[in-house]
Amino acid sequence: MPELPEVETVRRGLAPVLEGSMLAGVELRREGLRFPFTPGMAGRLAGRRVTSLSRRAKYLLATLDDGSTLLMHLGMSGSFRVASGKDRSATDERPGDFHHPRSEFARHDHVVFHVIREGQEDSRIIYNDPRRFGFMLLVPADELGDHPLLCGLGMEPTGNKLSGKALAPLFCGRKAPLKATLLDQRIIAGLGNIYVCEALHGAGLSPKRRTGTLVRGDGRPTARLDLLASEIRTVIARAIEAGGSSLRDHRLTDGSLGYFQHSFSVYDREGKACKRAGCSGLIRRIVQSGRSTFHCPACQR
DNA sequence: AAGTGAACCTGAAGGC
């Protein structure tokens, strides 16, 4: 599920449960996900209080009261759900596990956080990830600042940092197609395949266009680069407001669905009519560096 | 430097 808006939606769902709470225990139900879990991770988490839950790009960071940080990534198929700690069955919200009908857990439930909070009912936060491209690493306080997964990340597309002026020096001279540049987490951190396609369509820019053509000879941004920056911010903000996009069976932490997928202009709309006012083009799917790009050849130049 | 393809892994969907 996870581009930035989906991760931010997860953060907002988990924060009320996690922040200020104590991790009574953590169950690791396999050796690791994309990477092996940090050695001794479950034991080092037990008894810790979560100070805050934040997000950087597509990463979730749970800061603990000893200064260490649980760094989490959802990969392609990771999701969290919150369950009452009282009931024994983790499958309550996901019935139909035919393979292990007596199991307490659903298939691909890999990590369970047991959370206690004064004055409130105990709860559990369950991480499920069929493809296991996600990961969790426990990072000591003194290693977070220059952690290799975080230190190379580019600017966030939220807030007011992202502008044509900020992008111009990063885009200047680049020959790569815009699609590749926008997916590069070292430039802008948090964009993924869906929102790159959407932002390029919003700005009327071809995904195949060479990046450097959006910067003027004197190094200043063109009007089209200003527009692209604005479209990126808008599409990300709107998607966060909508609770992200729920493709396939992905759900929010409370089991509900995001609904931004209903607002897609191009993503997964191959062969359908372009939604731009006055444009009669049809959305096409092409492949760029192995990934689907959806665009309107008529109005994206 | 830039671009592609493969790898990691499972499941859903479509064609026959």
Next chain:
DNA sequence: TGCCTTCAGGTTCACT
């Protein structure tokens, strides 16, 4: 019904 292929929101690495 089953078998096969293709595709999927991410990231990294090897190769041309």
